[in-house]
Amino acid sequence: MESIFSANEPSLGYLYQIRYGLWLIVSAENREAKLFIEKFDDVSIDTPDAKNVYQTKLHIKSVANLTDASSDLWKTLRVWSEGISIGLLNPKTDFFNLVTTAKTSTDSIPYQLRQGTENERNINQILSSLVDVAKTSANIGNKQAYNSFLRLTEEQQKCLIQKITIVDASIDISETRTKILHELRLFSLKKESLYERLEGWFVGEIISQLLNQRNAISAKEVADKILDISDTFKSDNLPNDFNLPIVSDETQLASYRDKIFVKQVEIIGMSQKLINHAISDYHRAFSQKSKWIREGLISPLDEISYHQKLTEDWDRKFSILEECLTNDDEAVQGQKGRSFYETHYISHYPQIHIKDRFKEQYMVLGCCHMLSDKKIIGWHPDYINKIATDDTTKLGDQA
Numbered sequence: 001m002e003s004i005f006s007a008n009e010p011s012l013g014y015l016y017q018i019r020y021g022l023w024l025i026v027s028a029e030n031r032e033a034k035l036f037i038e039k040f041d042d043v044s045i046d047t048p049d050a051k052n053v054y055q056t057k058l059h060i061k062s063v064a065n066l067t068d069a070s071s072d073l074w075k076t077l078r079v080w081s082e083g084i085s086i087g088l089l090n091p092k093t094d095f096f097n098l099v100t101t102a103k104t105s106t107d108s109i110p111y112q113l114r115q116g117t118e119n120e121r122n123i124n125q126i127l128s129s130l131v132d133v134a135k136t137s138a139n140i141g142n143k144q145a146y147n148s149f150l151r152l153t154e155e156q157q158k159c160l161i162q163k164i165t166i167v168d169a170s171i172d173i174s175e176t177r178t179k180i181l182h183e184l185r186l187f188s189l190k191k192e193s194l195y196e197r198l199e200g201w202f203v204g205e206i207i208s209q210l211l212n213q214r215n216a217i218s219a220k221e222v223a224d225k226i227l228d229i230s231d232t233f234k235s236d237n238l239p240n241d242f243n244l245p246i247v248s249d250e251t252q253l254a255s256y257r258d259k260i261f262v263k264q265v266e267i268i269g270m271s272q273k274l275i276n277h278a279i280s281d282y283h284r285a286f287s288q289k290s291k292w293i294r295e296g297l298i299s300p301l302d303e304i305s306y307h308q309k310l311t312e313d314w315d316r317k318f319s320i321l322e323e324c325l326t327n328d329d330e331a332v333q334g335q336k337g338r339s340f341y342e343t344h345y346i347s348h349y350p351q352i353h354i355k356d357r358f359k360e361q362y363m364v365l366g367c368c369h370m371l372s373d374k375k376i377i378g379w380h381p382d383y384i385n386k387i388a389t390d391d392t393t394k395l396g397d398q399a
Contacts, residue, residue, distance in 0.1 A: 016058040016173040034216035057100035066110035078145035091159035187230040237357040242284040247276040261373035268337035285366020314377040337380035
């Protein structure tokens with residue numbers, strides 16, 4: 001178990017940093033606040049009035065204690081000291097926060113720097129204690145941190161000490177999620193679904209920020225995104241989680257090649273590209289509806305009702321094709337089936353939507369392919385017999 005914890009803790013630490021950043025920007029009262037990850041510190045929140053930087057420390061193996069020579073304390077002081085030395089951070093105007101799930105030990109330096117002690121601190125005494133630790137400690141792992149702090153001027157050291165806030169015994173990664181959910185409760189009854197999509201979007205934006213593909217993430221931007229996502233949970237709308245096709249992903253396409261709905265478009269002679277689009281639509285519609293049902297955004301009865309509407313629409317149009325079945329040869333039937341599919345499902349497709357404002361084409365066509373996979377609908381005038389013949393032929397070839 002030791003090795004499992006040692007591997008998980010750093011990974012969860014990075015996720016904790018991102019999730020804590022999301023909580024900070026979601027709960028920010030100033031809509032002009034801007035969030036950065038790994039720019040000035042682990043997390044930083046800039047407002048027109050101030051800059052708050054945050055070091056986040058997550059401990060999952062055990063409840064650690066912050067002592068005078070704690071590596072969490074001194075690694076943090078090193079980051080801040082070096083930031084001050086190069087002018088990235090300003091101890092006179094910036095605020096420095098160490099957020100840790102560890103507890104401060106009573107009668108320690110970190111205990112004197114806890115949240116709420118700002119007006120009671122003896123700055124000179126705390127500085128003297130820190131300098132004494134830096135000069136006398138035998139902790140080799142903290143040596144660079146000690147040197148970085150000692151290189152600051154006395155004025156810089158005092159300003160830094162005054163501006164430090166240690167939030168000990170802080171909320172962990174799960175509790176941070178609970179805090180964010182609490183903030184989201186006012187926007188939607190589906191706060192869990194809202195949270196999942198917000199965090200997914202946020203992580204993507206953080207990756208772009210780390211790749212220098214975007215600048216700060218503003219509180220206003222996050223608030224607007226929350227409203228956008230919340231709007232998809234209204235009674236006439238649904239969220240679109242599968243907005244990217246898979247037409248170029250042969251790995252995913254391959255698993256569908258033998259499905260009946262694929263045979264349905266093959267027997268009317270559709271091109272491989274259109275077959276790939278059919279597979280993509282089927283995959284996306286199936287995946288999206290499954291997700292909606294799991295989240296309670298639609299019910300199985302909603303799905304049944306929607307499929308019935310699509311079937312009724314198909315039946316009305318397909319009845320014209322059935323009239324030619326006895327009079328046309330196989331080639332003509334194939335041509336008419338192709339024309340039927342192209343006219344009613346490619347050039348134009350049924351304007352029948354599962355919700356009034358969810359008008360994604362892949363959902364309409366994907367559900368039609370789901371129906372065709374069950375042989376409820378089809379494109380070739382004689383699709384039932386054609387598919388049965390094709391299956392029988394393949395079975396004979398295998399024998």
